[in-house]
Amino acid sequence: MSGEAAKVYTGLILGYRLGSNTQYENQVLIRVDGIADSNKAAQLIGWRVLYRDNKGNEYRGKIVRVHGNKGVVIAVFKPNLPGQARGGNVYIYPRGVQLVFETQ
Numbered sequence: 001m002s003g004e005a006a007k008v009y010t011g012l013i014l015g016y017r018l019g020s021n022t023q024y025e026n027q028v029l030i031r032v033d034g035i036a037d038s039n040k041a042a043q044l045i046g047w048r049v050l051y052r053d054n055k056g057n058e059y060r061g062k063i064v065r066v067h068g069n070k071g072v073v074i075a076v077f078k079p080n081l082p083g084q085a086r087g088g089n090v091y092i093y094p095r096g097v098q099l100v101f102e103t104q
Contacts, residue, residue: 008076008099009033009044009092013051013085017067017074025080030090035071042066050076050091050099053084063092 010033017027029048035041049061061077070104093099 006094006097008097009035009057011049011073011090011092013081013088013090015073015086026078027064028077028081028085030063030073030075031066032090033072034090037071038066038069041071041073044073044092046095047092048097049077050093051077051080051081051085051088052101053088058092059085083102 011030014029014031017024017029032041032044035044044063045065047063049063049089051059051061053059059077059079061081061083063073063075064085065074066072067074091099
C-alpha cells in the first residue's frame, strides 16, 4: 500500500455456523459494521479477521464466504474461537496488512 492507510472494518461475532444437527466450531458468523448487502460483503472474501479476548490472546481467521443477503460473512479460525467470544468485536483487514497494538 503506497503511503495510504488500509481500510479496517469492525464486526460483531454472532455465533457459530449451525446445521440442523451439527455445530461448526471452526466457522463463525460475523456481522460487519457498515456493510448491509451481500455484494459489498463478497468483496471482503479473503480478508483477515482478528479477535482479542480480555486476557490479550489473539485469534486470527479468514473470511471465506458470504452468509445470506444482509452482509453477514463466515470466517474460519484456527485455532477455533472459544464460546465466550460470542458477542465480541473483531477487526477485519485486508491481506498483507499487519495490525499492531500498543502494550500498556
